[in-house]
Amino acid sequence: MPSDSDTGGQAAKLRAILESALDAIITIDSQGIITTANPAAEALFGYAAEEFIGRNIRFLMPDPYRTEHDRYIANYLNTGQRRIIGIGREVSGLKRDGTVFPMHLAVSEFEIAGVRYFTGIIHDLTQSKATERALREAQKMEALGQLTGGIAHDFNNLLTVILGNIEMLESRLSDREQRDLAKEALEAAEAGARLTSRLLAFARRSHLEPEPVNLNQFVLSLTDILHRTLGETIQLSTVLDPSLWPVKVDPSQVESAIVNLAVNARDAMPKGGRLVLETSNARLDADAIAGLQDLPAGDYVRLSVTDTGHGMPQEVRERAFEPFFTTKETGRGTGLGLSMVYGLAKQSGGHATIYSEIDNGTSVNLYLPRSDGGMGTAAGALDDQGAFMGAGERILVVEDDERVRRLTVERLRRLNYRVLDAADAKAALHIIANEPAIDLVFSDLVMPGKMDGRDLARAIATRYPQIRVLLTSGYSEDVVRAAELRATRILRKPYRQTELAEAIAKALI
Template sequence: MVMGKTFKILDKKGGIPLDGPSLDAQQWAFVQTGLEHLDDGFSIFDANLKLVAWNSKFFELTDFPIDQFGYFGAPFEIFIRYNAERGEYGQFPVEDIIADTVAEARKFLPHTMERERPNGMILEVRGNPMPGGGFVTVYKDITERKTAERALRQANDELEARVQKRTAELKNALDALKISEEQIRLIADTVPALIGYVNKDQIYTFANKQYEDWFGHKPKQLIGRTAREVLGERIYHDQKSCIRAALNGEEASREFVLQLTDGREIHALVSYIPHISEEGEVWGYFVLGQDVTDVRTAEFKFRQAQKMEAIGQLTGGLSHDFNNLLTIIIGNLSVLQEDGEDDPAMQEMINPALDAARRGGELVKQLLAFARRQPLKPHLSDPRKLVLGMRDILQRGVGSQVELSLHINKNVWPVLIDPHQFENSILNLCINARDAMQGVGKVSIFAENVTLKSVFSDRNVDVTPGDYVVISVADNGTGMPPEIMERIFEPFFTTKEKGPNSGLGLSMIYGFVRQSQGHLQVDSQMGEGTRFRIVLPRSKEEQAIDAPQVRTGKIPQGSERILLVEDDPGVRGFTTSSLRRLGYEVIAVSDGHEAIGILEIDQQFDLIFSDIEMPGGLNGIEMMEQIKETLPHIPVLFMSGYPDKVMDQTGQNQKEIDLIAKPFERLELANRVRKALDRNP
């Protein structure tokens, strides 16, 4: 690089100076070096539609062969022909495409567009005309922004390792292209990143338009001002170590949260790259800044999803073991309760224990709901009727000093949900709102139809386009700080006084909504209240509502033969004794292999009653698939405290099988066994 000299813009033959002021080579080097270190591609075509400037990212993003087209003076037409012949513009005559595109380029107008390439890459293309003719175009790969999972894998540090590669290329570029100050400014301002240059005395000598958006100063106002004045005392102090490193000849980067002039907050990644002469003297440093808010938001969502999934797997696994224990405890206590109904002293001991065990069962259900493993009973439901039908119980729940208002639109779309879980969720949200207002305030419930045309994204979820029903519960309470909002869906996390089942309400709602293929969103600010939104997909299927079962009060019995398959000895013992007390003949085995062995010598069974998850490499679903090959019509009733894990692995749906959930009592066991037998006479 030749510093301190000036150059004129020459024509393509290098002989006749073109109009335009002289330019210090150092100024162009500042911009060119900065542009080459960005992730965006750019190109400049002159008034004769000849390529006069570019960076390597331009060829990388567009897949033009740089060895064929990457030379000064390459005609615009060959780029269009190359794209047309490989089908980038669709199936139209090549010559027509070239003629139309070249004609549009000659009357070039400012524009911003998105173009999806055949290879799936999505480019944001921004073009601006050049003074005196020609145009500059910036190409940005926005594929990862459009595709959230790819954005999570986006490398975030590409700005830090590219600065010392282009000294020789810059000299060649300066010899081939001398450009005016006005054109430099246009290019620098088109790039969506912060570009600046600060000399060794910490005085700004160059700044692009992004400085106005970030710091509220026009670029012309920054020239001659110190870095401390431009950044402000707080940011300068935060960045001081990076500035000191750059002035010592070392690259440095720092990420921080910056409030823009319009009030928005962004995550800014700023790199400080030293400008070192050939003699090793530090002349100053380049400032390259990029808004990485989208990347950080995507990373947060990914971490949050991983955390919730890990907690869900843990709680689901624990719930399976607890359900086996509770089946034994509740089952045997209920038998003792029936046998000792004439003994008040025995009932006085049994009843509290049985109530406590049942509460344990409800606790496990809440944990399974969070883990999205609790079997739901979905029905085609009208959210409007469900919410309006809860008005009285909701008012009692929030208390007389809380104003409850319902804003339920007519003709709310149907959704496929478990109505009981939905009602529990709404009631829980209202009670939480009451507590947040300390029993005095206003709670509003809204239900409306929403059609999303594009992906809606907030800090927690991405909602894909489609039709949704949104049920909102809003309060005017104290609100929540960000550190609380990040943890509110974790089981047992609570800001209230600890009590029975405290901290499970929101986790249960979260699990129910996600298991219903919906999303749960929350907005809250300190002092302004909180709003929860349950976003449920519109259901377009028709489904009959099951008729309510009539309870007769009589325990059904029978004398049929039942093959019981259960690996837990306690559950197997309780179930065997209970079925025998009901009159059935029971053969009990501990795993699927043993059951298949029994059926090979004795097929005279009326029902197979089997656990789903069992050891030995053969679960209940797989066992029945083998049995059905020889006994296709034998009825089967499954039991499980954690069915989804195996069902996910086998592809079975809970609607397709007959299932009783653990823990179960003797009456429920009797009803379900009798129903399974009567369904298959």
């Protein structure tokens, strides 16, 4: 028979285990009355220890578990049929503040002096369930990105044909009214291209193509669409530094960032308010960057989007840039808007910050590194539309879409290039083997067959290093991000004649 000292030691050991356990541990008798609860149970459910003792365990359960619990115990005592005991299952718990949360419950039983007791070990599944949801969202976005990329490729091929043919038709028109109609059609096609670009940006599948830009131009170009998007209850104003430094960023991503921030600000002002878009130069020294993570001292351009909305509490502000974090109701937000803005800033070598106070609005600031503005220029004459003209160089066009191929050949001939064409990579390599005097291969990235544009570029670099390669694509970032393409220029579809001419001229340098 154990001595009192042994019994006391065992009790002390048990108390130590209960107090140090990370999971909640609650013991009840056969009537469902709580006899013990450890500190982890107090922290999880929000009750003090004395508030557990003597109460039926039902008060920690939402329906339907609350109404069925006593029946579970009675059924087990009468029949021995187990529902949870010795098995464990996922159920829901109810906290003091009314929060219902997912948990895993494992129950064991024991007897003391002929009295039966049940011990439940409760593991909070809130974080793991949130991780699972985030993973599902990521998988959904991945699938959406792949679908969007495929659609964008086909859609951009169509837009390339539309833009190219209208441009060539416009150059032949002398009637002013007809030229106006052609111009309107061109603008509509370009709007379609911008739409495709934004869809890719939303799915986080767009390929970044940074170039020196002036942010003032983007703010001004978006004011019309923002006025329509924000509605009449939002007063939009701009404060733009006339001597703003250039920055090197992807133009389409900047547009998406500004629109995202403006829409978020609108949602924070359901009864209306004021939204201010501001640009300024910022020379940040060591003291100024103390609170900005991983940001080196130097010259930056600051883009600020400030609203007079309801503001963010600290716990929301600290997580606002996290992917999939959103305070909007289900179906109204993906939680990707601000994370995309933050990703753009970081990928561009800058940073993003949020300053917000409850009932005093929010200001999101993007810090983008100052650019020297140098883009490099291609040599050569210009045609009457400002496009760089060739000097008779030989170009091989590789494109599986017959309409795009035919249009591209005609465009390049008008730019004074000698042009050959092929429908796929295999045919292109055959032509190169028999026509060694080719200066440039201009190939679509996505093509049917065993070799795509990436494989063709790699083969040319290996066998014919003197031949330059320019790829074109309307497809998504997952294809063009391949490491072997980093030294290869890519022209995004759809493109105007001047963009084609400049890209060809630069590739030939």
